[in-house]
Amino acid sequence: MKKLTIYFPTGIAYFFILLFCYASISKIFDFENFQVQIGQSPLLSAYAGFVSYAVIIIELLIVLALIFTNTKRLGLYASLGIMVAFTVYIFLILNYSEFIPCSCGGILEKMGWIEHLIFNIVCILLAMVAIIILEKEKERRLAHYISLMISVIIVNIGIVTYLFFSSEQIIKKENNFTRRFLMHPTLEKKQLQLSDSYYYFAGYDDKNIYLGNRKFPQTLLTLDTALAGKRVTNISLDNIKHPFRNIKLQVKAPYYYIYDGTVPVIFRGRLGNPKSKTISFNEAYFNQLIVLDSLRFAIRTQSSKTKQFVLADLNLNSAGEKLTLYSDILQKQIDGVFDIDGNFITDGFRSQLIYTYTYRNQFIVMDKDLKVQNQMNTIDTVRIAKIESKRLADGIHKMSAPPLKVNLRSAVHKNLLFNQSDLMGKHESKKTWQEASIVDVYKTDENEYIGSMYLFKKDSHGVSDFIVTDKYLYVIIDNKIIQHQFTKPITKYFISGEAENRSKE
Structure with a gap:
């Protein structure tokens, strides 16, 4: 059990390092296509320019945080947050979007939307378990890190939901010349x-x-x-x-x-x-x-x-x-x-x-x-x-x-x-x-x-x-x-x- 508490958070950190390295590098090498696909997203069209850069930068910063022992805890919380954001995004796409867009680079290209939703949920659970083990090892109060995880989850849900509703308003009413191509009209x-x-x-x-x-x-x-x-x-x-x-x-x-x-x-x-x-x-x-x-x-x-x-x-x-x-x-x-x-x-x-x-x-x-x-x-x-x-x-x-x-x-x-x-x-x-x-x-x-x-x-x-x-x-x-x-x-x-x-x- 002691070995689990020592190696599990580190193993999960390595997993997220590989995941975000692969995701960010694949986006960088095919950046124009990634930005075009974000522009066709029914949730993020209006913010395609900002989001396309922000996602890559955040993924790389998380990788750096996870590499170093002193910032590993921050990196795990950030991993939890971004995976929650990705999961909420896919949930909104599947349930509230007018159409299902094409994939947006990285691992998503290798999976269907449902498979990726399941994958994200598993990643969220792994991040939460790793955080709990790490926080217990540091003998922090349960209420403190549980409330911190809940806050991270709520904030990221709020950010993606805001982007969704505000993007719809901008695209349909206040468009900044970002086209949304209809699926097989x-x-x-x-x-x-x-x-x-x-x-x-x-x-x-x-x-x-x-x-x-x-x-x-x-x-x-x-x-x-x-x-x-x-x-x-x-x-x-x-x-x-x-x-x-x-x-x-x-x-x-x-x-x-x-x-x-x-x-x-x-x-x-x-x-x-x-x-x-x-x-x-x-x-x-x-x-x-x-x-x-x-x-x-x-x-x-x-x-x-x-x-x-x-x-x-x-x-x-x-x-x-x-x-x-x-x-x-x-x-x-x-x-x-x-x-x-x-x-x-x-x-x-x-x-x-x-x-x-x-x-x-x-x-x-x-x-x-x-x-x-x-x-x-x-x-x-x-x-x-x-x-x-x-x-x-x-x-x-x-x-x-x-x-x-x-x-x-x-x-x-x-x-x-x-x-x-x-x-x-x-x-x-x-x-x-x-x-x-x-x-x-x-x-x-x-x-x-x-x-x-x-x-x-x-x-x-x-x-x-x-x-x-x-x-x-x-x-x-x-x-x-x-x-x-x-x-x-x-x-x-x-x-x-x-x-x-x-x-x-």
Whole structure:
């Protein structure tokens, strides 16, 4: 028994020396990967930079404390504390996390989460027994070292629990540009080869998705939602003498709309019928258009007075003034043109309009009457557009230096904004960034970041367009359209209810 009291604490000290040496050294040699994995932890994402260094430093300090006789007692208490912290972390991961992340280096890579939880509990018990034997050998009072062990346990439980709740708040509400990648948010189901790489999404309904073509702008391609059947419509215009420069196509059942804001003209035809008729001519120049109903549109135009981009309502049903400008929605920072450039989209399910700035971390949520409901931020930190532009004598603005793009394109459906970002966040893999596009997901009714997903390149080609429906994310990459089915990490955030009737007009 006496030998046990002499050798057991020393043996446990050697065990922890080997354990923490192995764990810390393995993290150091694969530090970038370790930091990326910590960044994807649902508990520690917001503190990935600090925690990744702190864990290694603490493990090495514990090793030093355990080596020397005078500090062995301190090292055992520290070993108890860190093993309690690791155990609480795994318990929270298994029971309160939205998903189970990948391993974080060291021995954890060799074990499953449950096995590691059991291993940690055994380590805690060994540390406690070693401390009790050592304290008895020094003839310290039982109440003293029991209360000290309890204090160490409570403090470490409190630290990990605090990190968990505060990290969730920071990631979802006050993000410091740390992405959290959702676990399998989509499953790739099907691919379809397109005739060329000039297609873009023009709209969708319950049965079909519709594509326009930049090279052949009067071509409407209709695909069923399963990508099994397709139909090509070659649209004819009732007036082809306009000086067209930028013809685009949009579908809102039961009609399709073909338009060019540089003329400006809008044609409308019924789906299935190739003949379209002019419904608007010379009423408003525009560079972006959203169909609200059969004769009403939300547009982005340029003010003749200020030369700045503004949003507007074009109502062809109006007996009086058809165009109403809303000059206070888009906020100027530099030139009122490039600095407020962005992507104007609609959520047909909720009749919401979303404007996502291209060069800064902000998007605006509006109702169909262009009344601002929310102004929210994407998770990057670019609040002021980083552009340089000059206004020429004729009033035209031109870029004088390459700009920093923040948001490339976006889609919105059922209360969720899917935004393709052009910036790499903290603690992300550079290799993966080069192989995939990043889509960040946000709620549109409150300031909350849901998570991110990868859309991997095909044959070195990246995403050129995407659209979101109830069940699927459709992506165009080069001359392919890929169907991804949403899984629970996304669908659980979709709002319920009935979509607006797309065929009532």
